[in-house]
Amino acid sequence: MRRTKEDAAETARQILQAAESLFLEKGYEKVSLEEIAVAVGVTRGAIHWHFKNKQGLLLAIRDRGKEPYRKLAAELSNNTAVSVLTKINDIVSELFERLENDPRQRGLIRCMMRLDISLTESDGICGATFRRELHQTFIQIFSAVEEEVRLTAPWHAESAASVFSATIVGLLSDWALEHSTVRLSPDGQALVKMILSGLISETCCQKNSRPED
Template sequence: MRRTKEQAAETGRQILQAAEDLFLEKGYEDVTLEEIAALAGVTRGAVHWHFKNKQGLLLALRDAAQEPFRVLADELAASNGAASLKKFGDIFADIFDRLENDPRQQALLRGMIRLDIALSEKDEPGGTTFRAEMNGIFVRLFQAVERDTGMPPPWTPHTAASMLSATISGLVFEWALGKGAFHISPDGSLFVRTILSSLTK
């Protein structure tokens, strides 16, 4: 019997959830595809079919982390009202809070950082870095702000997006590697909100 698209999508979600649970529990490097398949209740072949390999799973988890920002960018782009960056700051505050309060997230984040560095050094299909993709989303958000409320000079959507992307990358990198003497929440959240408030008129 042929599976429907909905069934295939559900299987993909189950595999991804199993991978995330195991990555958080054991660390990305110490998890095998066999373990992921067993937890998801599927064959290893099904994991390969949906995600190709472990890197594909990590890329899918990275992609899922961007979804709230894509949704917000879509909402602001379609909105006729004044765009507000408060919701943007709220999303970051929620993400930073989860990172701060779940130590396992730090190890998973380190894996994503290593993946991003590897992708930036290679010209692979689908190898766009997380930072490049997030910068594109930030540009869309600031374009909505520019359209609805204007931005204080000399900022433009592209310069503001680049600055914010670099700032957040630095915060996350320092925190994930344990180099900074700060908490990603609430310190990082407050810093991001302060920057966002300076980018609107």
């Protein structure tokens, strides 16, 4: 039956692929494992060998789809000389445009949303939800921001990160769930820009204005 170790990885990949398209096409709970199995050409047991259970499939699909956001985190963590405000803005804008142009991403985000709800309901710990990871990322970012520039009025790093990540997730979920109400590309970008300029007092971003120089 099986020929090589790579063959096994290939069937796992095929299972994941079939699951993703079927989930996107028919909805998670309308798809049975049997259906996925016959789509690939294996039996149910094969799925349970490679993945723990049906939710494990969802987890794996999500992990495959996390690269765009890891990229976001990576690009934000390495400090460059440009203003932090415009930097965050650019990264998020680019992310939004990439999502708009990749139809697969909508299904992936739907998977993440469903998984987030299931994880928070089942695990009391609710570790590693999508929103939580995004939130952690932004806490780091805004903590770094707080040292360089000043956050306006009542904001501090954590509250700013909270509302900012909530906004991002709100935009993404609305875009993923509703058919064509929110447009990430012009509208979401503009909103992000507005919020950022509201959170960060831009005048402090000038490097050469620091007194100890």
